[in-house]
Amino acid sequence: MNEILKLLEEDSRYTPAQIAAMTGKDEQYVRDTVKRCEEEHIINGYTTLVDWDRTSEEAVTAFIEVKITPQRDDGYDRIARRIYQYDEVESLYLMSGSFDFSVIVTGKSLREVSRFVSEKLAPIEGVTSTATHFIMKRYKDKHRAFLVEPEQEERTLFI
Amino acid sequence: MMDYERIMSRRVKSLQPSGIRKFFDILDTMQGAISLGIGEPDFVTPWHIREAGVYSLEQGYTKYTSNAGLSRLRAAASEYLKRRFDIDYKPSEIFITVGGSEAIDLCVRAMLNPGDEVVIPVPSFVCYGPLVTMAGGVPVYVETKAENEFRLTADELRGAITPRTKLLVLPYPNNPTGAIMERADLEAVAEVLRGTDVMILSDEIYAELTYGQKHVSPCNIPELSERTLLVNGFSKAFAMTGWRLGYVCGPERIMKQMLKIHQYGIMSAPTTSQYAAIEALRNGDGDIEMMRDSYDKRRKLMLKGLRNLGLTCFEPRGAFYMFPQIGGFGLTSEEFCTRFLQEEKVAIIPGTAFGPGGEGFTRICYASSVENIETAISRLGAFLERLRS
Missing domain, CATH: 1.10.10 (Arc Repressor Mutant, subunit A)
Structure with a gap:
């Protein structure tokens, strides 16, 4: 398998x-x-790796560090559920270290993403702080480099 | 006016240029052609290995190394051979060359006196015969057979050995057939060579690329190890073809003589490549497994594709080539490949490029993308259909 x-x-x-x-x-x-x-949800879907920067589509991605107060009984999961159900959220990970959730959010503009953070994400009960980092360039995703290097010149044709 | 033809070395002039040059002139002018003719990995050298090369440049390590190569690299090669193949060579019995090709040339030149014979199983890599000729020796070709899975049999070997035989080339795992020699095959060789002074030149450049069983070297056969010169390198195992780095191992007394040729002709192998190679040998086992696993999947895919087209194809056990039979269509291998290229825009190599015994076969390299392999197979299907109708 x-x-x-x-x-x-x-x-x-x-x-x-x-x-x-x-x-x-x-x-x-x-x-x-x-x-x-x-x-059995071992496979959770099939998708395509698109480099939107090569298109006319305006798209912005942000990586947001989120700190929370874990809830009684449910721990992290209940807050996670309240975050990841927004369509704007591309990925959500529970992290070790100095913050709790890593949230990847996509939107059409900086303003759209900022508004999502201030109006949707930050007010969620239990969220104590957020730090938003906008992604400026995507070099590699899912083991695929997005920069295409030119082919080596004058390679041998036969050996 | 100088008459260059008259004054040039007769020996050099006697060498045949690769007969498929024109083939690639055609390919060069084609749009949308696929080449499954190049015998090299389709991977770029793993980054940690490249990075070690870059780092050595940053450190300013741009001078010659000692003639035999960096001692750390020779020590790493010694450990690597022990770890991966259970082969015992001390660092002093190893030296670093410009690719496996130089190592082969050195073995031949260090061992041959004029007129000495070298037994070369064919089909095999193209360099052995010409290098033997250049060293004043005589190539003696032994045609291996598909029904023997292209292994060299004891009878074939016995028939080729004469009192003039100096060297036996063992090009396994084999390019272009994908054949390997297993322990029993090598023991049979040992029996034939017993009592002779014949040395073995074991070209093990594809040793890491075997599928289903581990590579066995003549060095693993006690009776053969003392008469073996081992050639290996970084090109195939670590996808390092362009770094031009290999090594040769053998008895210290022979290495000492051989090193003189290297010293006068080459000085030392490229320094940057040597630093990268230390990293490859020490931390590259995972890369080897990853690449072998990837070739193996494509090997299975192509074998199934060829067999589905009704072609007879020996299942290759090593390297990254298929060697299907394409006789029976009323075309020579060269005609077959030329027409296939012209009509379907896929480059594969006629078996005859790899010496006598290659007629009726073609070599297809599967170190290419799944997409290329599938397209090539489907174009081959269309081509065969036309030939059959």
Whole structure:
């Protein structure tokens, strides 16, 4: 199973036939495994890595450090749920160290993101402080470098 | 007017240039062509290795090293060979060369007297024969067979050995066939060589790239180790082709003589590359596993693709090439590959480029993207369909 997952994580467009060939497994087995992983939420979706900076789309991403007071009974999870259900939130992680949550927020402009932080995120009960860092350039995401280096020149053609 | 043709070395002139040059002239002019003809990793050298090279430049390490190479690198190579292959060479029995190619050249030149014969199993990498000729020796080609999984058999070897035989080249894991020699195969070789003075030149540049079983070196066979010169390098295991770095290992008395050729012809291998190589040998095992695993997946993908097209293809056990049979269409290998390139824009190499015995085969490199492999297979399918109809 893990071998199949690793291949899909590498490129989710691999077809069951390709994965079957590469792992030496039966195609039906691959289909069944993927289906089961989807049902068990081991696979939580398929998406595309877009470098929006190369498009005309205006987009801003911020990384926000959030400190909270954990709630009785629910600990961090209840506040987390109240944060991540906003569509603006791209990712949410519970962190070790000097703050509690790392929240990645996307919006169309600095103002839109700032408003989200001041009007939605900061007022959530239990949130004690936020620190917003705007992302200026995305060099690499999910093991993919976004800067494309030119190919080496004059390579040998045969050996 | 100087008549260069008349005055140049007859030996050099006798060498055949690579017959597929024109092939790549065609490729050069094509849009949207895919090349599965280049025999090199499709990975860039892992960053921590490149960074070690960069750091050495920052430190100002830009001078020659000692002729034999940095002692830290030779020590690292000694430890690496022990750790990965259970091969015992002291640092003093190892020296650093400009790629495996120089190491092969040195072995040949250090061992041959005029007229000495060198047994070369083919199909194999293109350099052995010409280097032997240049050293005044005589290449003796032994055609390995698909039905023997392109291994060198004891009978084939016995038939090739004469009193003039000085060297036996063991190019395994093999480019272009993907063949390997297992322990029993090497023990059979040992039996044939028993009582002779024949030395082995074991070109193990693909040693890290075997699938399903670990590489066995003649150095692992007690009877063969004393008669073996081991050639290895960084190009294939660590995706370092452009760094031009390899090494040769053997009995100290031979290394001492061999080093003289290196000393006069080369001085020392590139210093930056040597610093990067120390990092590769010490901390690169994970990179090797990652790359091998990736090649293995593509190996399976391509093998299945070729077999689905109805081609007979020996399952390669090492390196990163397929060597399917493409005889039976009324075309020579060269015609097949030329037409395939012209009609479907995919470059693969005719088996005949790798010596006698390659007719009827083609070498396809699978160190390419899954997308390229799939496109090539589908274009090959279309091409075969036309040939069959």
